[in-house]
Amino acid sequence: MIGARPRRSVALSLAIAGLVSATARADAVDDHLARGRELYERREFVHARDELLAAYQLDPRPEILFALGQVELNIGQFARAIDYYERFIATNPGADEVALAQQAIGAARARLAETRVIVAPPRPPPHPVWDVEDTGLAALGGATALVGAGLVIYGVHTAGDHSGTLSEYNDRLSQAATTQWAGAGCLAAGALAIGGAVLRWRLHLVDTEIQPVAGPRGAGVTWIGRW
Structure with missing residues (x-):
């Protein structure tokens, strides 16, 4: 009985430490997301992307993938935006969210087609x-x-x-x-x-x-x- 008490105490300490760590990590994720949202509203998309990536590294939430797609779309990185939208769809979100992601993919592909590089033919000799x-x-x-x-x-x-x-x-x-x-x-x-x-x-x-x-x-x- 006496030996069991130290083991229970250690297990309780580990559980409390894990809960505190998870809570701190969640707070850090929320802070990154809040800063990212603020930067996005100020149209500072590159810095907003940095905050979203930092949040995703701490907690890979599916909705962060969709947000990253929106940021890349505004930056002009249409291929990256499509990749994020497709990764978001792969997480099996709700039907409404899938529809929004597919609509965003269509917009990104249209913009990508508009800005594709036209290769000029070789310059003729003088x-x-x-x-x-x-x-x-x-x-x-x-x-x-x-x-x-x-x-x-x-x-x-x-x-x-x-x-x-x-x-x-x-x-x-x-x-x-x-x-x-x-x-x-x-x-x-x-x-x-x-x-x-x-x-x-x-x-x-x-x-x-x-x-x-x-x-x-x-x-x-x-x-x-x-x-």
Whole structure:
């Protein structure tokens, strides 16, 4: 009888210690949940999540899973929110709570579809672009070449005129040579201008930047040229 009393005393002490520990743990969980609720109402969702996680580590209550899903949904972590909702449903809550969780899963999946990343196709290589400056340079070269051709033809025609005296013919021949040289110079200048326009076009490369565009009702791609 005397030996049984110490054993009963030890068992009672352990029971009291366990009750005190459980009570302290429950109080800590309630404190975390209260702070989490306050932070959630202030829209400080990241800090609210920290409080809920701390509470769940102390006491894995099913309703905390649903609350974590709500927080992740507001943060924009839709995949995590879906995971928490599904874990909550796996705890076999009531029918009304299951319906709420399924509705939240549908909302999270819709938001996830809206924000999915559109992978842009590979950027095409730079390509030459013919612009207004190229057109003007080529037109100037063509006009100069036409003038040069006209001068050469005039010079040939003048040199072929054998009328008049020998002195007059020599003057015409000298003038024809000068005109032909001037025409040849114009032809060369025109050819250089046209060649410069072509060379500028070949070296004037433009990068085409492809940017994905996502919207609530679809996605698309835009092309932006960069010189």
